[in-house]
Amino acid sequence: MSENRIAIMAVGGAGCRIIQKFTALDAAKKFRLLALDSDIEALRNSGVPEENWIQAGRLLRSGRGCGGDLIAGQQALANERKLLNTVLSGTDVLIIVAGLGGGLATGGLPVILGVAAKMHITTAVLVTLPFAMEGFQRRQISDEKIKNDLLPIADAVIALPNDLLFSAMEAETPVAEAFAKSDEEISRSLFAVATVLGGANLFNADFAAFTGVLKRRHSLCALGTAMVTDGDEAASAAMDELLASPLLGGPETLDNADAVTFSLIGGPELSMGRARAVLDLCSRQINPDFEKKILLGAAADTDFSGRIQLTALAVRYLDNPVKSEPAAGKYSFRRNNASRSGDSGEQLALPNLDIVEKGIMENTTPIMLDGEDLDVPTFIRRGLVIETGK
Ligand SMILES: Nc1nc2c(ncn2[C@@H]2O[C@H](COP(=O)(O)OP(=O)(O)OP(=O)(O)O)[C@@H](O)[C@H]2O)c(=O)[nH]1
Ligand SMILES: [Mg+2]
Incomplete structure (x- = not known):
């Protein structure tokens, strides 16, 4: 496979910082590098040429980040499907690098993966997991995202807990230095992953074996x-x-x-x-x-x-393989087979929905299908313009 059919896409602030280190490697020039964020500053700092920037949600975010709000991250990406389609055409393998725990990447990754899946692009996702000190909730949301929205669509998910950084570094290492060091490490690993997935191997470790280790398995790496x-x-x-x-x-x-x-x-x-x-x-x-x-x-x-x-x-x-479809159970319909089991005209029972007290959309977990948020009205998801006659 020619290397320019492999695209490496940085998503969000952490992704952009990691790819910036990656651009410093000699071998980086072989790959098509893309940077995606709603935050224009992050794109500027990515080291990726401007023509390969994807500024998500220009109108919604006006060049700013999502401030940790993953619904905003998801909305920023929701209208960019067409653009992603164009940018990714001709790509065989997409490797995404990002940090989970913020808004843009955590909310937006499923949308990107959904587009790639429809285009039959093989996807590998390299994500960092938030530090414990960032709070239990961020970590929990990240874990759920991986399990419910990334694993069912991606071919490989490599989840790296950021906490591992501290286990090997001196306690007095300045935070900025610790991040820079980790970004360098991750960028080198990114290259190793891209090489394995690109198929330029002398022996063993081919693509199928590599994804076989990671596909549909919730794991920590x-x-x-x-x-x-x-x-x-x-x-x-x-x-x-x-x-x-x-x-x-x-x-x-x-x-x-x-x-x-x-x-x-x-x-x-x-x-x-x-x-x-x-x-x-x-x-x-x-x-x-x-x-x-x-x-x-x-x-x-x-x-x-x-x-x-x-x-x-x-x-x-962490657990057994995940099915290659969005998480079933909580949002799936159950058959009401009390009296009419086996009958093709069976009545479907509504699932037991959780009660969310703060309004319908606020702080709820989005219902995702193939990377699309089903809470977003169809006309918005499809990018349809409604003629008002004015
Ligand atoms: N390893 C590493 N992790 C980082 C770095 N910067 C941030 N993180 C982690 O990545 C998570 C997400 O942060 P960002 O990438 O800045 O978030 P984002 O996706 O841009 O989302 P918003 O800024 O909210 O729009 C954080 O919670 C941190 O755990 C970095 O430079 N290196
Ligand atoms: Mg950001």
Whole structure:
């Protein structure tokens, strides 16, 4: 697959900051980079060329962010479906990077994924989860979003808890520095994911295997990356650096994972012997007493001449696979089969709807179907202009 059929889209403030670090990597120029936000400042800081900006909800938000309001985020995206269709045409794989917990990305991601799904684009979503100190509610909303609206549509969801940052950094590390470091780590992982999904692999870890680990599974992920000079010491140097990665959360994360993928990217001169040596070390790092999936893969890239990048993605499953349809149950219709079961003319019973005391739309969880909010009137969702005759 040619790399420009892979688009990497940053969504919201965190996404834009991460992609800004990504643009600093030599290899970034191979991919089509897009930045989406309602906040014009975030787009300006993304490092993505202006022609690839998608400023969502111009009229609704007037160039500002959504201030943590995910309904506003969803509305900002609701009218941009046509634009997204145009921007994404010709794309085979879409990789989205964002931080959950704010308004624009948390509310808007399902809309973007819905458009991509209709266009049969394969999607992988790399999201950070809010810090515990940001409040329990933000974390809970983010978890629900993943489970109900992202997992059923996306091909892979990689959820990285931001708290892992603190587990590996000195307590006195300034917050801005901690974020910058994490953004750098995430941008390197983004490259590893894009390489695996792009199919430029020398062996193993192909696209199907990678998404097989993550598809429809609600999980927490941890990432470790290392960049070392190719040479005799490369394998052990890469492993040492990887284990000290701030987003990995320590070597025990690998042992506690249900599945681990290791991907290695080297220059065109990368020998099979070196690749094997590094990946053998990776397998040995995992305690053989634990039964888990291990996926190893290597790829060559001209921009990595003389260097080796090693990335580990440790996946911990939280529950069973999610069905590939929006969350059933709460909003689905139940059959009233008290007296007429088996009859094709069965009466459908309304679900037990929760009572929300603060009005209909305020602070409620939107009812989503294929990334569309069913609470938004059809004429708005379809972008129809109603002639008033004036
Ligand atoms: N790793 C990382 N996480 C970040 C960064 N900035 C913000 N976050 C996290 O991402 C979450 C969402 O923040 P933003 O991306 O700013 O939110 P947004 O989607 O732009 O939404 P609004 O600003 O409300 O419109 C926050 O709750 C933080 O947990 C960053 O630079 N790096
Ligand atoms: Mg923002």
